[in-house]
Amino acid sequence: MPLIWLFAILLALAAAGYTLGRRRAVAVSGGDIRRLHSLPNYHGLNVALAVLVPALLVLFVWLIAQPMIVDARVAATLPPATPTSERALVMSDVRRLAEGLELAVQSDIMTEDEVQRLNAAEDGIRARLAPLGVALGSNVDPAVLVSAKRYRALSIAGNTARNIVVILLALGGLGLAWGATGLGFRARNSVERAVLALLIAAASIAILTTAGIVLSLLFESINFFSQYSIADFFFGTKWSPNFRGNSQLGILPLLWGTLYISLIALIVAVPVGLFSAIYLSEYAGPRMRAVAKPLIEVLAGIPTIVYGLFALITVGPLLRDYFAQPLGLGNSGSSVMTAGLVMGIMLIPFVSSLSDDIINAVPQAMRDGSYGLGATKSETIRQVIVPAALPGIVGAILLAASRAIGETMIVVLGAGAAAQLDLNPFEAMTTVTVKIVSQLTGDTDFASPETLVAFALGLTLFVITLGLNVIALFIVRRYREQYE
Incomplete structure (x- = not known):
């Protein structure tokens, strides 16, 4: 399932949650919304936020963690003889080939069975992926092809698990928030706390971005000074x-x-x-x-x-x-x-x-x-x-x-x-x-x-x-x- 579809499903569930939450609030009040602690709109927003917030947080973390985990697992399968300095280049080839194979399947250029039977000796790999904008060398290393297949399989499995987990979280949030809707439920306070958290997160973006920039520069600079003299760098005239x-x-x-x-x-x-x-x-x-x-x-x-x-x-x-x-x-x-x-x-x-x-x-x-x-x-x-x-x-x-x-x-x-x-x-x-x-x-x-x-x-x-x-x-x- 493409990521845009997942976002569309979450938005649809949030809209449905808003409608269901508002209707339940009106229903439990017997038509007299003055008996409610909060207005029906707040109850609807509370259910919508319960659908979106946990699901989007998990999705955000998943999108960051999955590529790193997949890269680590595939890199561990590379031949031990591969030098450390070349592993980054090999993994770049693996990712490019894996993305090309996925595009070929989605574009009906290759079937899933053809992908599984594909071997590096075939001359058609480069020609069949070239129309998709995937640039490969004249020869595809067998180890790279095997790693690309594994990378693609792990990515597909991870995406499937991600979609299931995110949708289940959204449904769970909808059910729990809908069930909590009642006369004494302080939906307005809950929504205002969520808005306050959103404002704090927005205010923290600049700080976190600055910290991220400084840390990324600092770590790579430390790596540089471990290989080159700091005195020669700051006082060198050439x-x-x-x-x-x-x-x-x-x-x-x-x-x-x-x-x-x-x-x-x-x-x-x-x-x-x-x-x-x-x-x-x-x-x-x-x-x-x-x-x-x-x-x-x-x-x-x-x-x-x-x-x-x-x-x-x-x-x-x-x-x-x-x-x-x-x-x-x-x-x-x-x-x-x-x-x-x-x-x-x-x-x-x-x-x-x-x-x-x-x-x-x-x-x-x-x-x-x-x-x-x-x-x-x-x-x-x-x-x-x-x-x-x-x-x-x-x-x-x-x-x-x-x-x-x-x-x-x-x-x-x-x-x-x-x-x-x-x-x-x-x-x-x-x-x-x-x-x-x-x-x-x-x-x-x-x-x-x-x-x-x-x-x-x-x-x-x-x-x-x-x-x-x-x-x-x-x-x-x-x-x-x-x-x-």
Whole structure:
């Protein structure tokens, strides 16, 4: 049974439970719902929740646990001679072949008996599965075929057991909740507790997601540092990964490129964005504001690949021909300055829109008090409005900085991929995010330090961003206490 059918059955049972629960509540009250503790709708919702909540929780856990259990049981049947580093690749082939066989049965390309009789010596395996989009090598290893059949059989058995258990749970919940419906049953309290649990779960998603990201990065980073020196990683000045061995994975050139490009981007974005926000909020009339603000915000909607092409085709050659070559600073169109300028243009709406909203939120009484003391408009902006809005402005700048640090596409097309330590802004450099992508792209061995280094790079970026947040929080709290 497809998973969508199972969801449809659960929804149908929940709807039926709502109707039955509501009818039973009305029936036990003898038609006078004032005798009930809760309204009939609450009784119906209680039965519907009793159908859905246990079934969906078990289904969620089952969907996570079943693939891991099946993988472990099938991996245990692989030939003992299979190296540990190749088991992941073999299991990938097993899963792909098992999915192909299941698709072939569902599409009537093969029968169940043909699947059971299939052997690796047949030339038709690859040809019969190719129309389904299943890419296999020219030869199918007999051990992979046997494991794929076992994987498919275990998956089918697990899916069948899952469907039975989930439906039985839903029916059991329906029966128990329907039977509990009575005059004194506090259905409203039960429903409100369920809603409260749902709200808590929704609020916990961000926390749990952050914890999951940190733990996944941490565990893989520990695995990396068990194979590569932590001192060489953090203090190495050369980045030269080599999957054949003898790699030099120093992060300093990548950090330098990241901070250098981000600094140039902020030098462009912060003054332009802040000044435009001050103009729109304090000087511009309603007509000008209605036109200018949407035009500025359009910049935030442009895809980063378009900015990257703009950097590659227009800004890079312009800087090279009119600045770098005449000054003798370089001959490349890909440079830190190119990526920084284009990234700064992209960040202008982040600073402008947020700062504009924060400045508009400053109470008018503060402006009136400043004008009443004889201050001019410019003095009021400098000494009253901007200091009062500073916590929000710092938040806007922090958002722009985080966006700059995490940008990839503009750097790839505008700054190049050279990992080097150089003060020349017209030289090609790269960032941490670009190297994370390059280390995880292609046919890589996830047990090698050259691949695991991507997780260490990600963890380092996370720590840097966390540090920026701490600094910004300190500034915000200090000035908030001063101006509140």
